[in-house]
Amino acid sequence: MSETRASIASARSIVVKIGSSALTSLIGGLDVGRLNLLADALEARMRAGSDVVVVSSGAVGAGLAPLGLTHRPRDLATKQAAASVGQLALAHAWGTSFARYGRTVGQVLLTADDIARRTQHRNAQRTLDRLRALHAVAIVNENDTVATTELRFGDNDRLAALVAHLVGADALVLLSDVDGLYDGDPRKGGATLIPEVNSPEDLDGVVAGSGGALGTGGMASKLSAARLAADSGVPVLLTAASDAATALTTADVGTVFAARPHRMSARKFWVRHAADTQGALHLDAGAVRAVVDRRRSLLPAGITAVGGRFYGGDVVSLVGPEDRPVARGVVAYDSTEIEEMLGRSTADLPADMHRPVVHADDLVAL
Ligand SMILES: Nc1ncnc2c1ncn2[C@@H]1O[C@H](COP(=O)(O)OP(=O)(O)O)[C@@H](O)[C@H]1O
Ligand SMILES: N[C@@H](CCC(=O)OP(=O)(O)O)C(=O)O
Numbered sequence: 417m418s419e420t421r422a423s424i425a426s427a428r429s430i431v432v433k434i435g436s437s438a439l440t441s442l443i444g445g446l447d448v449g450r451l452n453l454l455a456d457a458l459e460a461r462m463r464a465g466s467d468v469v470v471v472s473s474g475a476v477g478a479g480l481a482p483l484g485l486t487h488r489p490r491d492l493a494t495k496q497a498a499a500s501v502g503q504l505a506l507a508h509a510w511g512t513s514f515a516r517y518g519r520t521v522g523q524v525l526l527t528a529d530d531i532a533r534r535t536q537h538r539n540a541q542r543t544l545d546r547l548r549a550l551h552a553v554a555i556v557n558e559n560d561t562v563a564t565t566e567l568r569f570g571d572n573d574r575l576a577a578l579v580a581h582l583v584g585a586d587a588l589v590l591l592s593d594v595d596g597l598y599d600g601d602p603r604k605g606g607a608t609l610i611p612e613v614n615s616p617e618d619l620d621g622v623v624a625g626s627g628g629a630l631g632t633g634g635m636a637s638k639l640s641a642a643r644l645a646a647d648s649g650v651p652v653l654l655t656a657a658s659d660a661a662t663a664l665t666t667a668d669v670g671t672v673f674a675a676r677p678h679r680m681s682a683r684k685f686w687v688r689h690a691a692d693t694q695g696a697l698h699l700d701a702g703a704v705r706a707v708v709d710r711r712r713s714l715l716p717a718g719i720t721a722v723g724g725r726f727y728g729g730d731v732v733s734l735v736g737p738e739d740r741p742v743a744r745g746v747v748a749y750d751s752t753e754i755e756e757m758l759g760r761s762t763a764d765l766p767a768d769m770h771r772p773v774v775h776a777d778d779l780v781a782l
């Protein structure tokens with residue numbers, strides 16, 4: 417068995433994301449039978465000693481039938497109304513299912529903002545850690561009723577990858593209605609399963625198509641979430657929910673994505689993937705070489721212009737001379753302060769401005 421599969425099979429802490437397509441159908445709504453089988457597999461893994469966090473889609477799908485809707489709505493307000501009805505049913509169904517084992521569930525609804533802001537990020541982390549310490553299973557979903565279009569996560573695949581990093585998980589399992597990644601859309605026929613993705617070249621020529629009637633992101637969002645997790649050091653298994661029992665025991669099923677050998681620090685991961693940028697610093701070519709190639713801190717001498725209004729502690733985009741973002745970082749000063757420092761060497765600045773504008777530890781090249 418491959419090293420990646422072995423690491424997923426033995427992971428101490430796992431995030432398992434279950435897609436709408438695996439839990440709901442347009443005609444039947446929420447499928448409690450399928451949900452019970454998933455809870456069985458999740459409970460077995462917990463009893464074998466692993467910590468599990470569940471990211472469950474399906475709120476919109478579960479809310480359609482009770483509202484008399486026969487297709488997934490396109491407009492945001494109806495989707496949010498369906499999600500508010502469906503989330504209640506979904507959380508209740510998970511609660512009832514795990515109660516068969518005497519296991520308590522906790523509902524955790526997150527928006528992109530919660531992950532993007534450092535304080536909320538820490539709060540979410542603490543809640544998830546405490547639920548785990550109390551032997552309860554967290555059932556996470558996007559907070560669909562308050563998230564607006566701009567605030568929405570790409571979808572729950574991305575949310576699951578962010579949560580995996582948030583809780584320091586050792587593996588991410590994505591369960592869908594398809595048994596892995598194919599080189600083309602399997603609904604069109606003639607596509608071949610790719611069992612293992614070890615490097616970006618393994619994805620050459622792969623066509624990731626759209627999802628089903630109830631899913632949102634399709635294969636493209638699973639691929640980008642899998643790469644996000646794998647790049648940050650978390651191995652990923654993608655398979656069908658009907659194979660959950662195998663996925664959560666031997667991991668000998670579906671497609672696995674090998675993790676990068678070194679896990680990115682939690683702070684760098686947040687800067688790179690989760691935080692919203694509040695403004696921009698424009699750099700000259702020498703500063704780009706220093707921060708991107710030599711991994712140095714950013715000093716005022718290499719900054720040519722400031723874009724937007726921001727404060728010390730915000731995440732900003734570092735933009736090269738060709739107007740292309742080259743890095744992101746946590747800025748040490750307010751934008752108004754940096755305007756006074758532009759192009760000046762550190763020695764010419766007052767003593768309280770000798771810290772780098774962005775410290776190398778807070779800086780991630782793109
Ligand atoms: N290259 C591909 N490999 C596998 N599945 C693909 C591919 N391209 C498109 N798909 C489709 O993506 C669907 C899964 O995405 P989606 O419906 O969003 O699932 P979920 O609800 O689990 O998030 C599958 O049903 C499959 O038909
Ligand atoms: N938060 C939404 C799901 C969004 C989503 O990403 O769905 P899916 O592609 O099925 O994982 C819901 O619960 O309906």
